[in-house]
Amino acid sequence: MPYSDVDVKVYDYDVAKARQLLDFAGWKLTAGKAIREKQGKPLSLLLSYNINNAGEKEIAELLQADFKEIGVELRILGEEKQAYLDRQKSGDFDLQYSLSWGKPYDPASYISSFRVPTHADYQAQKGLRNKPEINLIIGELLITPDETLRKKLYVNLWKTLAEQAVYIPLTYARTKAVFSNELKGVGFNQSQYEIPFERMYFSSK
Template structure:
C-alpha cells in the first residue's frame, strides 16, 4: 500500500487464486495469466485479456466482430434485454442466463420534501406497473418482484402485503393525503408540487428505459418525474450524499443476501441508508440489523429479519421491480461458460476453447 491506504495505490499485488495479473493499462485492458503456484486445478485457458469498453453498443459490436469472446454481467451496463433477446433469436452467439440472483428496486428517499410523505410513497408503489416493465423492457428475461427479496432467499419467506398495480388506488391515496390535482396536471399539497427527481446511470440504457416507463406511470396519477442520467461515478456519489428523490437499488445477491445487504443499510455511504434516514424507526431498524448479525439462534434470526423486512416494506422505501439474472453472451467456440453462486464472480477457470479455436 502507498502511505498505508489502498486508495493511494498499491506497490504490488499478492493473491492465492488461479490467475495473476501480468499486464495492466489503466482504462484500457488487463491481462491475467495462469498462476503456476496455484494450489488447485489449473485453468484450461492460458490467459485472459479483460478489455475496458465504453458502452453496451461497443461491447456488442466487438463481440459480433470477433474482437472479444465474452460479455458477462448482471446489469444493463453490459447488454440490454432487447439486445439479449435479439441475440437469442439470431443463434449467431451463445446466450446463457443464470437463475434469479438479486433484487432490482427503486429507492424512495424518506427525507426529501415530497417523498417524505409515507402515503405518497405507497401511492407510487401502486402506480408503477412492474409487470409491464418485466414484459416490455426486460423482455420477460426477469421476473416481476412483488417484494424486495424473493421468498427463496434465506430468512425472507415472510408474508408481506403486496402493492398491486392500481393507478386508481394510487389516485385515491393521494386524494386522501391531501395531494390534490391542479390545472397543470401535477398534484399539490400545502404549496408543494408532487415533483420528484429520478437519477440513473447514463451508461446503462436499460435503467434509462425503465425510468421512462416509471415517469409515464407516475404522470398518470399526477406525479411529475424529472429524469437525470449521470456519469456512473457522479451517480454513486449522489447515493453517498442522499441528494436524490428516486434512485436505483440492486441487492448484492447470493451469498450476500440478506445479511450483508441488510448490514450495508447502516453505512452512510450507501443510498439505502440515506433513503431510510427519514423513517422514525430508522435507529431501531439499524439496531435490529446489528442484533441479527451476531445472533446465533436460527429462530431468533428469522424473527429479527421478519421484523426488519416488515418495517421496511410497510414504509415503502423500496419499490421492487424485478429479480435480476446474470447474463453471458459468448462465441460458440468458447465452452465451459457457467455461473457461480455470486453475481460478482466469473468462472474463467472452467472455460476453454474447442480444439484449434484458442485465440
C-alpha cells in the same frame, strides 16, 4: 435467497387508489393542470440514475409515464457514475435505484449497508421514525449465533420495511455471456462477480 421467504404486505398496482391517497394527503389536481399541488407547491420528485446504464434509463422513463398518470411529475436525471454515487451519499434524491449483490453475499451484506450513511439505502430510510429500531434489528441479526432468532429478526425487518413502503420491487437482473460455440463448460458461480474460467475449455476440431 436465505431468510427471504416471508409473507409481507404487497401493494397492488392501483391507479385509482393512488389518486385517492394523494387526494387524502392534500395533493389536489386542479382544473387545467397536469401536476398535483399542495399549498401552491407542485408534487415533483427526482429520480437519478447511472447514465451509462441503458436499462435504468428505460425503467425511469416507464416510471415517469406511470407517475404522470396520477398527477405526479417525475424528473429523471442521468448522471455519470461518480456523480450518481455522490448523490447517493448526500441523500439528494427522492427516488434512486437500489441493487443487491446476490449470492453468496446477501442478504447479510445488503442489510449491513442500511446502517452506513454513504449508502442510498441509509439515506432513504433515515426519515423513518423507527430507523433506530431497524438499525438495532440489523445489528443483532448480524451477530447472533442462534439460527431461530436470526430468522425471526429477518422476518421482523422485512415486514417493517414493507409496511413503510421504502422500496418498490422492480425486476431481477440476469447475467449474460457471449461466447464462441467452440468454448465449452461456460457457466456461472453463485456470485456474478466470480467467473469460473477453470471449468471452461475449447473443444478440439
